[in-house]
Amino acid sequence: MQTSLPTSSSSSARPEMKEHCSHSADCLKMIQLILDGEATEQELARVKANLESCKPCIEMYHLEKEVKELLTKRIEKRCCPEQLVATIKSRILSFS
Amino acid sequence: MSDTPTRDDRDRTGGPAEPDQFLPEGDSIEQPSEDTPARRYTEEQKYQVFNKEFMPHIDSMYNFAFRLTMDEDDANDLVQDTYLKAFRFISSFEQGTNAKAWLFRILKNSFINDYRKKSKEPAKVDYQDVETTYNSEDAESEHTVDLRAESVSDLIGDEVANALNSLPVDFRTVIILCDIEGFTYEEMAKILDIPIGTVRSRLHRARNLLKEKLRDYASSMGYKEENEE
Numbered sequence A: 001m002q003t004s005l006p007t008s009s010s011s012s013a014r015p016e017m018k019e020h021c022s023h024s025a026d027c028l029k030m031i032q033l034i035l036d037g038e039a040t041e042q043e044l045a046r047v048k049a050n051l052e053s054c055k056p057c058i059e060m061y062h063l064e065k066e067v068k069e070l071l072t073k074r075i076e077k078r079c080c081p082e083q084l085v086a087t088i089k090s091r092i093l094s095f096s
Numbered sequence B: 001m002s003d004t005p006t007r008d009d010r011d012r013t014g015g016p017a018e019p020d021q022f023l024p025e026g027d028s029i030e031q032p033s034e035d036t037p038a039r040r041y042t043e044e045q046k047y048q049v050f051n052k053e054f055m056p057h058i059d060s061m062y063n064f065a066f067r068l069t070m071d072e073d074d075a076n077d078l079v080q081d082t083y084l085k086a087f088r089f090i091s092s093f094e095q096g097t098n099a100k101a102w103l104f105r106i107l108k109n110s111f112i113n114d115y116r117k118k119s120k121e122p123a124k125v126d127y128q129d130v131e132t133t134y135n136s137e138d139a140e141s142e143h144t145v146d147l148r149a150e151s152v153s154d155l156i157g158d159e160v161a162n163a164l165n166s167l168p169v170d171f172r173t174v175i176i177l178c179d180i181e182g183f184t185y186e187e188m189a190k191i192l193d194i195p196i197g198t199v200r201s202r203l204h205r206a207r208n209l210l211k212e213k214l215r216d217y218a219s220s221m222g223y224k225e226e227n228e229e
């Protein structure tokens, strides 16, 4: 699920920005649900509202997103060796 | 308690198959029960299903096996065993349903039953122990890791992989399934035979552990850079 959330730069100038989050553990869980595409509409709306005004949460959002992308894009994907594919296919054929 | 099964009734169209098409728990995979819905494939259909539905996932399966065992030979054996099992029990697979999740579940059960026992992992972490510790509602489990996105963005693949590999296998598994393979929580619950609530909390804890490892890498990198100047 792709959602557009405010970036820290666009909103950091706002005076009413919260410097401390009193429920960051819950916010973190919610942020992970969103990045995993598992949040409900209500959860999504709640976090979006929070991310307008809470600096620690914005930073948390960027960190979680970055970590997820590191895992998705930067870890090498091992492909199955051709030899193993051939072995499996021939063993299947001798099954019946 | 996050271990309490939470019913998650979110509607997920195109979601995974019904649980009844998943193989029975653990060892019983060797003996599908009598009431397994009989899908009478002809010999020819068996090969068709195998080639069309199972083989396309072999790279993902191999990658999963390698990330679990961290050893190429073990990954080879594990993938081969899984595919042979899948063929043997092909009648309990319903064509057109979630083959990838079905295969991943067999692989994960084979790993637990056959490989984890002889695994080279030092002093196998008692998962129950870890989870209890991390599930306790104390402040420690609710902590957030002090780390900034900018400090991990320069890490290379090997460092991220090493950080992942250093996690206890159950934590590593949820991260692989979710972030690398892109399974939904519901699919993960079926692959791992745990409630969705546990998927969620285990993932949350796994990520906290991972971020701690990443922070170690990031700070040692910063230290190196300072010294080079």
Ligand SMILES: [Zn+2]
Pocket (backbone or CB within 6 Å): A021, A022, A023, A024, A027, A050, A054, A056, A057
């Ligand atoms: Zn907040």
